[in-house]
Amino acid sequence: xxKFYITTAIPYVNAAPHLGHILEYVQTDVIARYHRLKxxxxxxxxxxxxNSLKNVQAAExxxxxxxxxxxxxxxxxxxxxxxxxxxxxxxxRTSNEEEHFPGVKQIWNxxxxxxxxxxxxxxxxxxxxxxxxxxxxxxxxxxxxxxxxEHKKPVEIIEEENYFFKLSNYQNKLIELIGNDIxxxxxxxxxxxxxxxxxxxxxxxxISRSKERAHGWGIPVPNDESQIMYVWYxxxxxYLTGIGYPNDKYKNWWPADIHVIGKGITRFHAIYxxxxxxxxxxxxxxxxxxHGYITIEGEKMSKSLGNIKDPLKxxxxxxxxxxxxxxxxxxxxxxxxxxxxxxxxxxxxxxLVANLGNLxxxxxxxxxxxxxxxxxxxxxxxxxxxFIKNQKQxxxxxxxxxxxxxxxxxxxxxxxxxRNSNQYFQENEPWKEAKENKKRCGTxxxxxxxxxxxxxxxxxxxxxxxxxxxxxxxNIENKKWDELGKLSLNIDSNLGKAEILFNKLEEIKKDEExxxxxxxVAQIIEIKKHPEADKLYIEKLKTANGEKTIVSGLVDYYSExxxxxxxxxxxxNLKPAKLxxxxxxxxxxxxxxxxxxxxxxxxxxxxxxxxIIIQNLKQDYKKEIDFKEFQKIKxxxxxxxxxxxEKQLFIGEIPVKTVKIENxxxx
RNA sequence: AGUGGGAUGGGGCAGUCUGGAGUGCCCGCCGGGCUCAUAACCCGGAGGUCGGUAGUUCAAAUCUACCUCCCACUACCA
Numbered sequence: 031x032x033k034f035y036i037t038t039a040i041p042y043v044n045a046a047p048h049l050g051h052i053l054e055y056v057q058t059d060v061i062a063r064y065h066r067l068k069x070x071x072x073x074x075x076x077x078x079x080x081n082s083l084k085n086v087q088a089a090e091x092x093x094x095x096x097x098x099x100x101x102x103x104x105x106x107x108x109x110x111x112x113x114x115x116x117x118x119x120x121x122x123r124t125s126n127e128e129e130h131f132p133g134v135k136q137i138w139n140x141x142x143x144x145x146x147x148x149x150x151x152x153x154x155x156x157x158x159x160x161x162x163x164x165x166x167x168x169x170x171x172x173x174x175x176x177x178x179x180e181h182k183k184p185v186e187i188i189e190e191e192n193y194f195f196k197l198s199n200y201q202n203k204l205i206e207l208i209g210n211d212i213x214x215x216x217x218x219x220x221x222x223x224x225x226x227x228x229x230x231x232x233x234x235x236x237i238s239r240s241k242e243r244a245h246g247w248g249i250p251v252p253n254d255e256s257q258i259m260y261v262w263y264x265x266x267x268x269y270l271t272g273i274g275y276p277n278d279k280y281k282n283w284w285p286a287d288i289h290v291i292g293k294g295i296t297r298f299h300a301i302y303x304x305x306x307x308x309x310x311x312x313x314x315x316x317x318x319x320x321h322g323y324i325t326i327e328g329e330k331m332s333k334s335l336g337n338i339k340d341p342l343k344x345x346x347x348x349x350x351x352x353x354x355x356x357x358x359x360x361x362x363x364x365x366x367x368x369x370x371x372x373x374x375x376x377x378x379x380x381x382l383v384a385n386l387g388n389l390x391x392x393x394x395x396x397x398x399x400x401x402x403x404x405x406x407x408x409x410x411x412x413x414x415x416x417f418i419k420n421q422k423q424x425x426x427x428x429x430x431x432x433x434x435x436x437x438x439x440x441x442x443x444x445x446x447x448x449r450n451s452n453q454y455f456q457e458n459e460p461w462k463e464a465k466e467n468k469k470r471c472g473t474x475x476x477x478x479x480x481x482x483x484x485x486x487x488x489x490x491x492x493x494x495x496x497x498x499x500x501x502x503x504x505n506i507e508n509k510k511w512d513e514l515g516k517l518s519l520n521i522d523s524n525l526g527k528a529e530i531l532f533n534k535l536e537e538i539k540k541d542e543e544x545x546x547x548x549x550x551v552a553q554i555i556e557i558k559k560h561p562e563a564d565k566l567y568i569e570k571l572k573t574a575n576g577e578k579t580i581v582s583g584l585v586d587y588y589s590e591x592x593x594x595x596x597x598x599x600x601x602x603n604l605k606p607a608k609l610x611x612x613x614x615x616x617x618x619x620x621x622x623x624x625x626x627x628x629x630x631x632x633x634x635x636x637x638x639x640x641x642i643i644i645q646n647l648k649q650d651y652k653k654e655i656d657f658k659e660f661q662k663i664k665x666x667x668x669x670x671x672x673x674x675x676e677k678q679l680f681i682g683e684i685p686v687k688t689v690k691i692e693n694x695x696x697x
Numbered sequence: 698a699g700u701g702g703g704a705u706g707g708g709g710c711a712g713u714c715u716g717g718a719g720u721g722c723c724c725g726c727c728g729g730g731c732u733c734a735u736a737a738c739c740c741g742g743a744g745g746u747c748g749g750u751a752g753u754u755c756a757a758a759u760c761u762a763c764c765u766c767c768c769a770c771u772a773c774c775a
Contacts, residue, residue: 218714322702325769359722362711366702366769373709373723380723384737392734399733442711442722449722456739461732534735563773581775601775609775617775 034070035283036062037269039291039299040077040124043103044088047110049369050292050324052341053357055116057321057437058290060358063117063491064432067511073283075272076111077122078104079265081248096247100125106342113345114354115494122272124264133271134264135252140310142252146196152236153189193238193251195263200305201232213304213314216435217364220293220320224300232301237263266303270312286315288435293320319435322366351493351532352378358492359445363437375535386448386485386496387531392455393478394503394528400464403525405479406472408517414477417454421447421481422515428488429511444488451481479504479525480517487514496531503529547674549619549642550574551633551681552600557590560612568612569593571600574639581614587628597633599642599686621667621691629691631672633681640681644674665696672696 038058041051055076062074080100089099104123111118124130141147205228207213208221215221237260238251244258251257267275269289274280291299296318304314345353356374359381361367397403410418424443431440455478463471482500487509490497501508504519505526555577556570565585571578580600584593599619606615620630633640665674672679672686679686 360710376709376724379735383735388734388737392738394734396733438711445722452738453740455733456731459731459733464733528734530735532735534737560773565773566775581773583774604775607775609773614775 032070033283034062034065034072035273035286036065036072036074036288037272037286037290038076039289039295040079040122040265040268041107042082042084043078043080043100043107044082044084046103046106047341049341049344049357051107052110052114052353053324053361054290054292054321055111055114056354056357057319057363058288059114059116059118060437060491061288061290061319061432061435063494064511067487067490069510069512072119073273074118075120075122075269076116076118077120077268077272078107078124079261079268080104080123080125081259081264082261083244083247086245086247096245097125110341113342114350117494120272122268124268130264130268130271131249133275134249134259134267136276137267137270137306137310137312138252138259138263140312141195141306144309144311146199146309147193147237148196149191150194150234151189151191152194153187155185156188188243190240190243192236192240193254193257194234195237195302195306195309197232197234197302197305200308201228203308204228204232204301204304207304207314208300213300213318214316215296215300215318215320217320220296220300220318220364224296227297228301235302236260262298262302263306266298266306269303269315285313288317288319289315290319290321293322296320317435321364322362324361325366325368348374348378348535349495349533351495352382352535354493355382358437359441361438363435363439378532378535381445382496382532383534385445385452386489389448389452389455389478390482390485390500390503390531391528393451393475393482394525396460397475397479397525398528400460400471401475403527405519405521405523405525406476407469407521408473408476409469410473410477414473417450418477418515418517421450421484424450425484425488425514432491441492444485444492447481447488448485451478451485454478454481476517476519476521479519483509483519484514487511499529499531502526547601548603549679550600550602551597551636551638551640551642552578552618553597553638554593554595557594559585559590560609563609566609567593569618571598571616572638573600573602578615579613580616580618581609581612582618582620584620584628584630587620588630593630596630597636597638599631599633619665619672619696621672621688621696627691629688631686631688631696633686635684636681642679642681642686644679667691667696 036058038054041047058074058076062072066072078100080096085099086096089096092099094102100123108121111121122130138147205225208215208225208228215224238254238257239260241250241256241258246258248258248261249264251259269286270280270284273283275284289299299318307314341353352374356369356377360373360377361369397405424447428440428443428447431437431443455474458474460471460474460478463474483504483506486497486500486504489500490508497508503526505524506519509518550573552571552573554569555572558568560566560568560581565583567582567584567590569580569582571580578600601616601619604616606613618630620628622628665672667673667688670688670691672688
């Protein structure tokens with residue numbers, strides 16, 4: 031029996047899981063379940079990274095202890111795993127002092143003894159959110175401060191004496207190991223990325239911090255209580271401590287066959303981790319599987335449906351098999367992909383229900399009815415043999431793809447098996463043979479029942495619930511991979527009852543069209559130049575709801591005098607945003623033609639507070655429209671009239687008009 | 698503007714690493730068949746110079762260079 035050790039990354043637990051975590055769990059689960067079917071001795075490790083400073087900060091905000099926060103959030107991650115049917119062998123928590131700490135300290139000591147850990151004074155720009163140091167050119171400058179591009183917060187200048195790891199020692203060794211696939215990074219584009227990064231030169235990295243900076247949370251450095259280990263040093267070690275390290279039993283599983291991670295943490299896994307292991311004299315893992323990120327279709331969708339981003343709510347709404355299927359078939363295995371609820375429904379109905387579910391159902395119902403729920407005798411003809419041979423060839427393809435971890439490609443082929451079976455059903459017309467030639471009919475159904483059995487095996491890693499249901503209907507134990515393609519169902523044994531595998535889902539109705547943007551007449555009562563920006567004015571508006579401040583980039587087009595006291599169209603429900611330090615509560619509408627002429631749309635003849643509306647459309651203003659959504663709204667000027675999505679805008683019965691600009695856009 | 702990802706019959710996507718007749722999947726359209734099945738299934742058809750240009754090659758959707766357009770994150774666009 032071959033051992034197979036697979037891991038997921040361990041996420042920070044400062045917040046609840048999102049769909050990206052689920053993608054990683056599900057992908058890992060498919061690979062693990064596949065290897066279990068092949069009767070490998072599988073160990074699937076997942077867990078939670080609890081020693082991060084982010085956790086400390088999140089807990090402080092909530093006014094609870096870090097331990098309490100970890101307990102709460104880790105429980106949610108475990109619940110998510112259960113709800114999505116993730117069959118892991120162990121869930122490691124890195125704050126567990128008995129399980130995790132000794133192994134990490136052991137790895138530290140081995141690196142230390144090998145001369146790769148040394149003390150150095152370090153001064154640098156540090157982002158608390160990222161928990162890492164940045165170089166100046168990696169940051170945005172704002173006044174005298176440097177801003178973290180990820181967190182939009184000023185970084186801190188920190189100077190202290192830390193322990194460092196001699197990463198520079200391993201540069202050539204890493205290029206050799208990764209370049210020759212000894213430590214194989216998949217897909218290859220990620221491998222190339224990493225190699226070119228290493229070739230630029232590796233710098234030693236800090237692997238500890240002062241106890242104060244770590245708020246006393248984390249793993250103390252051996253023989254130096256004043257220092258806490260860098261969270262990545264400790265987190266990466268989970269792959270060893272999770273299987274018992276430093277106890278020798280870890281050797282039952284190590285080296286890891288596959289680490290599954292997201293693209294954002296490739297560097298840690300492709301460079302730091304193997305270097306640490308080389309230094310400690312521990313064997314390297316064999317494969318690093320890097321998946322992409324998920325985007326959620328349109329801000330609009332997630333807002334109007336509210337719950338779509340929360341995987342726990344999603345799985346209450348749809349079956350876990352439907353979501354698993356979408357994640358595995360609709361998202362490229364190694365690239366970024368998009369999640370959309372309407373496509374989830376479409377995929378469920380067209381592929382799961384109509385293809386796989388229908389095949390299983392029609393076969394079972396047929397056997398139930400015409401053969402009294404027993405498995406009929408068979409006598410294959412040439413065409414049957416050919417069909418079966420062809421299917422077996424596809425089984426081989428699937429196995430090959432799965433051995434290369436090409437999860438989506440394998441799934442496509444599995445659905446082909448089902449489609450072919452539907453075709454076989456259709457062409458052989460057993461419903462006719464049932465009356466004319468019962469023996470032939472029996473053969474057809476026997477072949478089909480075996481296809482159903484094969485599909486039970488094939489689909490099980492992807493959709494375990496569906497796999498279980500298939501075997502339950504066939505009234506047999508779940509079968510292993512080696513039974514694939516065999517006509518192994520026992521003649522005359524009893525079948526179970528046909529049962530629906532996947533429920534059909536209702537299509538989402540397209541939202542009725544409505545006007546979501548709230549436009550109102552307001553008057554500029556004060557105007558001055560933005561002290562820190564060349565192109566921006568700061569204007570005070572008199573509105574029906576009192577005075578508001580907005581910022582506009584009109585310096586190049588209008589003088590202050592020209593704008594003062596003008597009545598303009600104000601976007602009332604635009605999400606306020608800071609522009610160069612000044613909070614802008616909305617914006618005014620200005621038209622622009624192709625020559626670059628700009629005209630602020632003027633509303634002199636109207637009253638402050640008048641609404642600008644699309645006639646015959648329901649005015650259903652959103653609370654807030656963020657700028658991205660606003661940009662998607664298609665404003666247009668046509669023959670001096672203002673339109674949104676080809677629908678004209680009015681104030682009462684009077685159309686909104688420009689003076690100079692005939693045709694153009696509005697922003 | 699910077700970085701990343703795209704551009705493949707009407708829509709949505711695979712295929713591109715490892716070049717070999719435009720192959721495939723889901724939807725839509727047209728025509729036919731079937732009635733075992735969750736109005737499901739099956740067959741046939743229309744529809745594409747695989748974003749553009751130049752190159753490498755016996756052979757390019759696939760490799761190389763340049764260009765155009767879209768999307769995402771970022772930026773004195775509010």
